[in-house]
Each structure stands twice: as structure tokens, then as C-alpha cells.
Amino acid sequence: MKREINYINFCAAGFGGGMELNMKAEIIAVGTEILLGQIVNTNAQYIAKELSELGIDLYYQTVVGDNPERLKSVLNIAFGRADMVILTGGLGPTNDDLTKETVAEYFGLELEMHEQSLNEIKSFFERLGREMTENNRKQAMIPKGAVVLKNDNGTAPGCIVSKDGKTAILLPGPPKEMAPLFDSRVAPYIKSGADSVIVSRSLRIFGKGESSVEALVRDLMNSSNPTVAPYAKEGEVELRVTAKTESEEKANLLINEMIEKLKSRIGEFIYGYDEDSLASVTVSGLKKKGLTLSTAESCTGGLIAGTITSVAGSSDVFGFGYTTYANEAKAAMLGVNKETLDKFGAVSEEVAKEMAAGAKKNSGSSIGVSATGIAGPGGGTSEKPVGLVYIALADDNGVICKKLNLTGNRERIRGLTVMNVLDMIRRRVN
Numbered sequence: 001m002k003r004e005i006n007y008i009n010f011c012a013a014g015f016g017g018g019m020e021l022n023m024k025a026e027i028i029a030v031g032t033e034i035l036l037g038q039i040v041n042t043n044a045q046y047i048a049k050e051l052s053e054l055g056i057d058l059y060y061q062t063v064v065g066d067n068p069e070r071l072k073s074v075l076n077i078a079f080g081r082a083d084m085v086i087l088t089g090g091l092g093p094t095n096d097d098l099t100k101e102t103v104a105e106y107f108g109l110e111l112e113m114h115e116q117s118l119n120e121i122k123s124f125f126e127r128l129g130r131e132m133t134e135n136n137r138k139q140a141m142i143p144k145g146a147v148v149l150k151n152d153n154g155t156a157p158g159c160i161v162s163k164d165g166k167t168a169i170l171l172p173g174p175p176k177e178m179a180p181l182f183d184s185r186v187a188p189y190i191k192s193g194a195d196s197v198i199v200s201r202s203l204r205i206f207g208k209g210e211s212s213v214e215a216l217v218r219d220l221m222n223s224s225n226p227t228v229a230p231y232a233k234e235g236e237v238e239l240r241v242t243a244k245t246e247s248e249e250k251a252n253l254l255i256n257e258m259i260e261k262l263k264s265r266i267g268e269f270i271y272g273y274d275e276d277s278l279a280s281v282t283v284s285g286l287k288k289k290g291l292t293l294s295t296a297e298s299c300t301g302g303l304i305a306g307t308i309t310s311v312a313g314s315s316d317v318f319g320f321g322y323t324t325y326a327n328e329a330k331a332a333m334l335g336v337n338k339e340t341l342d343k344f345g346a347v348s349e350e351v352a353k354e355m356a357a358g359a360k361k362n363s364g365s366s367i368g369v370s371a372t373g374i375a376g377p378g379g380g381t382s383e384k385p386v387g388l389v390y391i392a393l394a395d396d397n398g399v400i401c402k403k404l405n406l407t408g409n410r411e412r413i414r415g416l417t418v419m420n421v422l423d424m425i426r427r428r429v430n
Contacts, residue, residue, distance in 0.1 A: 025056045026082035028074055030089040030099050031173060032065035043088045043171075043178050050182060054190050055198045055244060056084070066096040075106050079166050086186075089173030091156040093135040099170055100159070104143040107163045111141040114148055117157045124155050149185045153177045160189065198244045199251035203262060204272040205237040206423050213237050216265045226254045228262070234412070235419045236278075239266075271426055278422040279307045285429040286317040286367075293425065294320040294363035296334050296355040298346065298372040299389060301325065303418050320363035324355070334358030345384070347372050352390035353399045360394045367428070368394045369421050373404070375413045387413055391421050393428055400428070 027044050034041050044061050051058050060081065064074045071090075078085045090099030104111050118140035125132040139156045142148055149158035154177040161168045169186055171178045205213060210232040214221065217239070221228045226243035241258050243251040263270060272281045286293055295304045295318075305321030308314050322333050327346055330336040335358040336351055344350045352370050360368030373389025380386035387406040392399060404420055406413045 023056060023083040024081065025051055025058050025084040025086060026078040027058065027061045028071075028078060028085060028087045029061070029063045030066065030071060030087055031063075032067075032096075034089070035063050035065045042175050043173070046175070046179055047086055047088070047182065050187060051086075053198060053200060054187060055196070056190065066090060066098065068098045068102045071099070071102045072106060075103070075168075079106075083165065084167045084169065086169045086171065088171045088178055091139065091158070091170060091172050093133070093138050093155075097138070100141065100143060103161060103168050103170060107143065107161055107166075107168070109143040109145065109161070109163075112144050113137075114140050114142040114157070117142065117148060117150075120150070120157075121155045147189070149181055151177055151181055152184075153180055158185070160186075196244050196246055197248050197251055198242065199248055199255060200240055200242040201255050201259065202274050203239040203241070203259065203266075203270050204274075204276050204278075205239065205266060205269050206235065206271050206278060206419060207269045208237065208266070210237050213239065213266065213269075217262055220258065220261055220265075223258065226251075226258050228258065235416050268427070271423065277311075278419055278426065279311050282422045282425050282429070283308065283311045283314050283317055285426055287313070289429055291317065291366035291429065292363075293318050294322070294359040294365040294368045295421075296322045296324060296330075296359035296368060296370040298323075298325055298330070298355070298370075299375045300371045300414050300417050300421075303414055304369065304371060304421050307418050307422070320359065320365060322359055322362075330355060334362065347374055347384050347388060347390065349390050349392075349401045349403065352392040353394070353401050356392035356394040356401075357399055366395060367425065369425060371417050371421055373406075373413070373417060375410045375417075377410060389413070389417050389420075391417065391424060393424050395428065400424075 027047055029041050029044055033039050041063060048058055062074050062078065064070050087099055090097045100111065118137060121136055121140055122132055136155065142159050143161050146159040146161045149160065151157045151172060154172055154174060156172045158171045158181055171181055210230055214230055217228065226241050229240050231238040231240060239262060241255050243254040245251045245254065271278060297304055302321060302323045308318050324330045324333050327341050330341065331338055334355050336354040340350050340354055352372050355370035355372060356368045359370060370392045371389060374380050374384060374386050376386035389404040389406060390401060391404065392401040402424060404417065406416050
């Protein structure tokens, strides 16, 4: 989706200058706990995605422990191959928080007290009713001449240091502080130097793997503007189309032209765009047609119903969900014939169809769907292996069923079953 930039925050921060977008960036995560795998470096993932949308080239990411000598070495390497280095972590009050000190030394700058930041830190502790210890003053020490980035979600301000064509952006380590600070202050600073607009849209694809999609659109992926890039996700594929021009209007024209070409190749496997999900598209489609839905689940244990009801407004289309794990429940709640269960077994096309029909009949809904299968890790046989799933849909036009042969662990098999059921509903409704 297109980024919305908050220019009021940008101007209020007193930024000036900005930077060129044809630059190379590098991310350095500072923290021994990240280096040792004690916490996951979600900051780097977040910043990398944001830089991509801003049109900044990112070639390297580095993690370094809380050691000033090793951080100096990493800074020397990073600035040897990048114009802008974004550092996260090491801005706190303790002795091992040395990012500002090390960056200041790298640029040959002294640290000086930033009184406004100090006052904000004091106010923070006053609001909590706690005494501010002396070491917290350290957080208000800023490299001389740096742009200070007010942290609205914590005590450690960030800052931007520029000298001799090189820029270091220092951000706090906690993701709940880093992300909003990047969005409200850093992104506008970077964008202020832009002479072009970058716009992206994503196509959501289900029913074809990444290699199959790439084979269909390989020639289009060679386009330089707009670009087309595939992203494989669990059970689906995303194609991101990105254009860079002098105006948003021209960028959207380029993107729309490319999307039409992609649609002509991929067709019905495209289920939505941008933030759409199979669940949201399914609920929306049911609403538009004035249809209601009920579910009958065995191997998914209520996951289909849970996924549907996670969508706001799903109460307009969904009212009944039957979780019938045992054969007795299938017979009692859905009216599945005992003879069908005895002859074909619970994991069968025949049972799946009767489950879907029973859900529709008993609930009075427009559509009933079902899922029965073997999610594993045990319970499989040579005739009915783990991953065998039958899904069915019953409506006024009859009952359809699909056999799935899925792979992976129990969680993956159940998750893919849910996605296939939602796709079946989507296709039937459309």
C-alpha cells in the first residue's frame, strides 16, 4: 500500500536538508542479546521493508554485540560501502549502551547535553511517580550538531548525524519505540530529498506456487519500471508491482497497466490486492451476494470458523459453526449417515459432502462447507496418508468436493486446509 507521510511531525521536528534517494544504506543492530539469539531482530526486518518502499538500496545487514571496538570496526566497514547507516539499540542509560558514544567518536564529534530531551526524560519519570536516577541523563547526551529525533514512546531520543556525505541514523532498540519513530521522523527526513514518487501495489495469489507464477510472468519480471517482484508466503504468493516516477498519478498509470498484463496471465488465481486476505475477500463476497455461511469441521477443529470470524463484520454472513471431531458428533449434529461412516470412513469424499450438506440444512444458511482429513503426525495409513483432506461445499446448486494431498506438519496441514476452503467459497460465490 502507498505510504502516508505525516509532514506535520516532520516540520515540527525541525528537519532540514534531507538526502538523495539514489543512495546505499546498511542496517546495524547493536545488542549482545540479538547476537546470541536471545531475542529476534524484528527491527531489521521492519526497516528493510520501509527502505524498500522509500526507494533506498539496502545491500547489507549486520549484528554486533555491545562492544565499542567491534562497533567501530563494523562502522568502518559499513561506511566503506554505504552512504547511510541505520543503527538500532545501545541508546539506553546503562554502561553497555555505547552506540551514541561510538558514532560520535567515528565522526570526530563531542557529545553535548540536549536540554529539551533531558526535560522530557525528567517529565517521563515524574508521570510515573518514580525518581530519575543519574544515569538516565546519559540518554540526553547527543553528538554535537545532530538532528534530535523525539521519542514519543520511551526515554531514549534518536538522532541523525551527517558529515562528509555520510549519515548515521540512531534509533532505540525496543520495536515499539523504533517503529513509530522511524515512521514519524526518519521516513519524512529521507523522503524530503526525493525528486520522485515511489508507489507499490500487491497482487495476492492462491492456488499456484511461486515457481508456477514466475513461469507465467517471467518476461514481465524483467521490467525495470514498474518492477515486478514475487514473494512466497505460507500457502500463497504475492506479486509486488512498484513504479518510480515524478508523480503519483503517473506511477499509478504504470502500475495499473502492469496489473492488467499480470491478470491476463494469472487470471482467477488472483484473489485480491494489497492488504486483502482470503478470509476478508470471502466475507466481502458473501456480503455482496447476500449469502450466509455455516461450517462443519473435523481435522481443522474450528479453525475455519475462527478465521472467518476474525474479519470485522463477519457476523453479517456467519452464524453457525459445527466442530465434529468424533464420528458420533458427525452423525448427531450434522446427520451424517452411520452407514456412510462405516463404509467409507470419516476421511472420505462421501462424509465430507454429507457434513457440508448437514451444516447447510441444520443452520438454514446459503452455503455449508466442511473439512475432514488426517492432519498428523499420526493416524495415517498407506491408503489414507497424513495430509489427505477432503473439503466440500453445499449450496442450492448441489454439493462439490475437493481432495487435497497436503504436506508439512500438523499446523501447516490445518492452515492450508483453511485456505483451500476459503478459496472454494470465494470461487463459488464469484
